[in-house]
Amino acid sequence: MFPGDLRDHIFASLDGRRFSATLSFRADGVVCGIGFALEKLAELGCEVTFARADGEDVAAGEPVLIFNGSAKAVAMAEDRVIGSIAKASGIAAAARKAVELAAGRVRIVSGAAKKLPEEIKAQVRHAVHVGGAVGRIVDGPFIYLDKNYVRIFGGVKETLAGVAHMTGFTRVIQLRGELRSLEEETKAAMDAQAEILMVDTGKTDDLDRVSACLTTGGNRSATCLAFAGDISLERIPELATHDVDILDIGQAIIDAPLADCSLDVAPARAVDAAQPPLELNLLQKTELRIDGVTLDNANLTDAAAAVAAVLELPPDKVMVIDVRPGQLALDLLVPTVRAERIFGREKPLLAALAALPGIMIAPDAAAHSDGILGAIGMDEALVPELLARARQVAGDVRAGHKRGVLVFPTGFELQEKQIEDTNTPYLVKLFSQAGFPSQAGDSLPDSLHALEAALRVASQDCGLVLTTGGVGAEDKDFSVEAIQRLDPDAAAPYLVHVTKGEGRHVKDGIRIAVGETNGCLFVALPGPHDEVRLAAPVLLQGIKQRLDKHTLAERLAACLRAKFRAAHSHYHHG
Numbered sequence: 001m002f003p004g005d006l007r008d009h010i011f012a013s014l015d016g017r018r019f020s021a022t023l024s025f026r027a028d029g030v031v032c033g034i035g036f037a038l039e040k041l042a043e044l045g046c047e048v049t050f051a052r053a054d055g056e057d058v059a060a061g062e063p064v065l066i067f068n069g070s071a072k073a074v075a076m077a078e079d080r081v082i083g084s085i086a087k088a089s090g091i092a093a094a095a096r097k098a099v100e101l102a103a104g105r106v107r108i109v110s111g112a113a114k115k116l117p118e119e120i121k122a123q124v125r126h127a128v129h130v131g132g133a134v135g136r137i138v139d140g141p142f143i144y145l146d147k148n149y150v151r152i153f154g155g156v157k158e159t160l161a162g163v164a165h166m167t168g169f170t171r172v173i174q175l176r177g178e179l180r181s182l183e184e185e186t187k188a189a190m191d192a193q194a195e196i197l198m199v200d201t202g203k204t205d206d207l208d209r210v211s212a213c214l215t216t217g218g219n220r221s222a223t224c225l226a227f228a229g230d231i232s233l234e235r236i237p238e239l240a241t242h243d244v245d246i247l248d249i250g251q252a253i254i255d256a257p258l259a260d261c262s263l264d265v266a267p268a269r270a271v272d273a274a275q276p277p278l279e280l281n282l283l284q285k286t287e288l289r290i291d292g293v294t295l296d297n298a299n300l301t302d303a304a305a306a307v308a309a310v311l312e313l314p315p316d317k318v319m320v321i322d323v324r325p326g327q328l329a330l331d332l333l334v335p336t337v338r339a340e341r342i343f344g345r346e347k348p349l350l351a352a353l354a355a356l357p358g359i360m361i362a363p364d365a366a367a368h369s370d371g372i373l374g375a376i377g378m379d380e381a382l383v384p385e386l387l388a389r390a391r392q393v394a395g396d397v398r399a400g401h402k403r404g405v406l407v408f409p410t411g412f413e414l415q416e417k418q419i420e421d422t423n424t425p426y427l428v429k430l431f432s433q434a435g436f437p438s439q440a441g442d443s444l445p446d447s448l449h450a451l452e453a454a455l456r457v458a459s460q461d462c463g464l465v466l467t468t469g470g471v472g473a474e475d476k477d478f479s480v481e482a483i484q485r486l487d488p489d490a491a492a493p494y495l496v497h498v499t500k501g502e503g504r505h506v507k508d509g510i511r512i513a514v515g516e517t518n519g520c521l522f523v524a525l526p527g528p529h530d531e532v533r534l535a536a537p538v539l540l541q542g543i544k545q546r547l548d549k550h551t552l553a554e555r556l557a558a559c560l561r562a563k564f565r566a567a568h569s570h571y572h573h574g
Contacts, residue, residue: 011071019265020049020312021074023065023081024058025089026260030096031056031064032130033088036123040080041065044073050314054130055092063305063315064261078263086258088127094233094256095131098249101236108133108236109226112250124254133253137226137246138196142170147200150174156185160192172196172226175210182206186213195224196246202229204242211243280339280372286332287321288373290353292365293328298358304330306352312341326362328353332373335460339375346377404462405431405438408454410469410479411527414443422529423468430536436464436543446470451482459486459520464543469527473498473507479524483515486522490515491553495526495560512560514553521549526560535560 023037031052041048046069058064064085069077098108110133113124125135137144143166145159153159156173163171171194175185182199189197190213197214199207207227214220226246227239233252240247288307300320307330308318322329346367354361367376407427413419424440431438444454444467451467458465470479483490490513497509512535513524523539525532538559542552 005072007072007075011075014071017071018068019071019074020066020068020309021077021263021265022063022309023085023261023263024061024063026262027060029058029089029259030093030131031058031085031089032092032127033085033123034065036084036088037065037081040084041067041069041077044076044080045069046073046077049312054126063309066309066312066314068312074265082261082263084123086261088123088130089259089261090256091124091127091253092131093259094253095128095133097131098233098236098247098253099132101233102240102247103237105240106236106244107246109135109137109246109248110250110253111135111137111248112254115250116254128253131253133249137172137198137248138170138224140170141168142172142196145171145173147174147176147178150176150179155179155188157188157192160189160194164192170195172198174198174200175206176201177206182209183213186210187217190214190217190219190223193222196226197223198226198228198248200228202231204239207242207244215243280337280342285370285373286334287369288330288332288376289368290328290330290350290365291326291368292362293326293353294360294362295323295328296358296360298356302356303328303353303359306356307349310345310349310352311337313337337372342373343375344378349376405436405464405466406441406458406462407438407466407468408441408444408451408458410444410446410451410467412446412476414469423525423527423532426529426532427466427468427536430540431464434540434544446476446478448478448481448485451478452485455482455486455522459518459522462520464521464523466539467522467524468532471495471512471524471526472510473500473505475504475506477507480511480513483513483522483524486517487515487549490522491550493553493557495557512553512556514549514556516549523552523556525556531560531563534563 032054034051034054038048038051046067048065048067050063050066052058052064065081067077068074095108095110098110102108110128113121113128113135116124128135136142143163145163150156150159150173153162156175156179160171160173163169171192173189173194173196175182175189175197177185179185180188186197197210199210207225211220211225214223214225220243224245225243226248227242227244228248228250230251231239231247231249233249236247236249300323304318304320305315308315311318311332313332313334317333319331319333320328321331349367350361350365353359368374369376405428407424409421409424414421421443428438428440441454441458444451451470455465455467467479467482470477480492484492492511492513494509494511498505498507500506500508510526512526513522515522521543525535525539535556538555539552542555547555
């Protein structure tokens, strides 16, 4: 006997490998339960690479979820993830159909979740809402007085009298004609000014009788009329022709069949789970050309989806952009790719295309790209060595704050070219000569939102982002605040204090800032060129020494304070 979970023994030889799986519907449907499924996948340690949103319509065969994980995790996901989606999606689809059949003439309610076990009530109610119906007969506080309340009190009149002291609630009362005639029950409800009357018999004759009584009594416009009683979806169009405001549909929605889900694992491919993913920037070279392809009434959407599956990308991130004799061109609508999903993937990509109807692949077919995507055609045997080497280089880059430097000058004067930008060329040259690839960014306006957005985008690819200017005490200075938006714990020491409210000062001092997020260091320097030349060598030395942000900020501030204290009265911003 094998102790513990048998899957540990079954997959023992696959330790360290990860597998990709796709969950799809076998028939057209409405997606629901994604949030619950993502929780389950997170518990299993799976990585989600694509997920639909609740409420999306999907066609048969289209992916709902794409994820990867260990062999055991993927195997366990078949039970846990399908269970999170299949029932909820079935309910959402039934609710969607009910709403469509109602065509806006009546409100569709499905409150039957109250009859279900507590553990699944939240999922069921969520599915009803995703489908476009509602789970409550009315928004806000209400009292639902069903047939048993009426029986306990001895009649509709007595029941409503019993709750007359409960103000602030909408009163919903069932009318079934058990203890009195429907007309008498309706009159009692009108006299008590009940807000919603529920005809819970399933008989349209009863509904019409209550409607006639309300109309005759002059209360129809002030009273909401609801109808329930084992209503099938097929009855909705006919029922909507009657005088009714709400149809409460329970079993036909809650007992909807499961969405027919399929979870398919991609053919095995080893990925070292102990290694971090290696993300590569495509540098806008996103076109992938495949030579040696012959098409005969092929479905290009299916072709793009097949390529996406091999590269483990969401299907909507790959599109066919050109078809020529013997060639198929695709575009990857992503800025970066993982090396593990690109290197050496030519053979499985060609095999996936060859498996599609109407696509013939020549023996000498090959994939090409002008950029990093060209690595798709490398020899599979060389991939592990190349990945290891690439990770080593990436590790060295991360250890040195990624080495890439971007310089943003700020200020109206520079944007309007009223003054020359001497800071950016100096900083780019200084850091480039020190071995840090550097480039100039666009001049940024005196806007907190613009600065924050530019820094956030730059942090995706750069290890060091510098701004010059915008560190003063005026209402147009936002460089420090932009860094603090990205890193609330940013170091922002004062260079000099000023009197807030005096002159143009809306802040109490001039500061610099050093912050960090996602492995990117942000530094806000003053604008005047002599201050930049004074601080830049200190900054470069601190980067080389890998100082923490607080120590680096204090060193920069120390070298600038003496000058600022002597000259702050005529300080200007670049």
